[in-house]
Amino acid sequence: MSEAKRDAEVRPAGLTGSRPQGAMAQLSHEQLATTQRETLEAPRRRYGPGAKALFALLDAVYGKPRTLSKFKVLELVARVPYQSWEQVAYIAITHTHQRPDLARRVFDRVTESRGQEDNEQWHLLILEEMIARSDSREGWIRFTLFPQLLAFVYYQLSWLLYVIRPAWSYRLNADFEDHAEHEYAYLVAEHPEWEEQPFESVFAADYAEVDSVADLFRMISYDERVHKNESLAAMAAPRFS
Ligand SMILES: [Fe+2]
Numbered sequence: 001m002s003e004a005k006r007d008a009e010v011r012p013a014g015l016t017g018s019r020p021q022g023a024m025a026q027l028s029h030e031q032l033a034t035t036q037r038e039t040l041e042a043p044r045r046r047y048g049p050g051a052k053a054l055f056a057l058l059d060a061v062y063g064k065p066r067t068l069s070k071f072k073v074l075e076l077v078a079r080v081p082y083q084s085w086e087q088v089a090y091i092a093i094t095h096t097h098q099r100p101d102l103a104r105r106v107f108d109r110v111t112e113s114r115g116q117e118d119n120e121q122w123h124l125l126i127l128e129e130m131i132a133r134s135d136s137r138e139g140w141i142r143f144t145l146f147p148q149l150l151a152f153v154y155y156q157l158s159w160l161l162y163v164i165r166p167a168w169s170y171r172l173n174a175d176f177e178d179h180a181e182h183e184y185a186y187l188v189a190e191h192p193e194w195e196e197q198p199f200e201s202v203f204a205a206d207y208a209e210v211d212s213v214a215d216l217f218r219m220i221s222y223d224e225r226v227h228k229n230e231s232l233a234a235m236a237a238p239r240f241s
């Protein structure tokens with residue numbers, strides 16, 4: 001292959017496949033509208049104390065209104081459980097390398113976690129892009145320092161719960177994802193003007209080609225539902241089985 005041709009085929013990270021790490025599904029506008037309706041009608045899970053404390057803290061620091069900046073903090077924290085599970089799983093692989101079947105199952109779990117983590121990363125990148133384009137100003141303490149501290153503490157909690165009893169960590173994440181799914185669905189309902197606003201983003205081709213900003217957030221809400229359901233499924237078989 002010529003050097004020029006090879007260079008032409010080099011694509012930025014995340015663009016190495018046709019649909020590398022985008023949304024968890026490809027849904028039409030009608031399907032997205034249906035999923036939003038389902039979410040709005042579905043009762044929230046009965047959140048555990050850890051999740052309740054986290055949501056109360058977020059409301060206390062960022063207020064109750066659903067702002068893009070608040071969702072950005074949510075997405076920063078959302079990646080953390082997957083990172084903690086990945087770390088535990090890699091340690092487990094080290095200790096199970098003499099049992100290839102088990103090591104393989106653990107690695108499959110790592111791959112699944114990474115897929116969800118990457119999906120959360122797209123959410124975060126899209127929100128950061130939107131916030132950068134808007135005039136909203138974000139203070140350093142509330143939107144840089146505090147989220148990092150929160151993510152650190154949440155990582156430790158997810159890690160510890162996972163080591164003690166994985167189902168506890170999955171449950172905390174299911175609560176978190178359920179909350180995110182509902183919050184995005186309500187966000188769309190609060191912004192009817194987004195129905196007509198096209199989703200224009202440098203990440204559109206990577207994440208999802210949707211008709212409007214409203215459908216973008218419906219898509220993200222649906223992703224959170226998929227994450228929730230994957231955590232609920234993992235709760236049923238929590239030890240690398
Ligand atoms: Fe997310």
Ligand SMILES: [Fe+2]
Nearest residue numbers: 078177224227
């Ligand atoms: Fe999520």
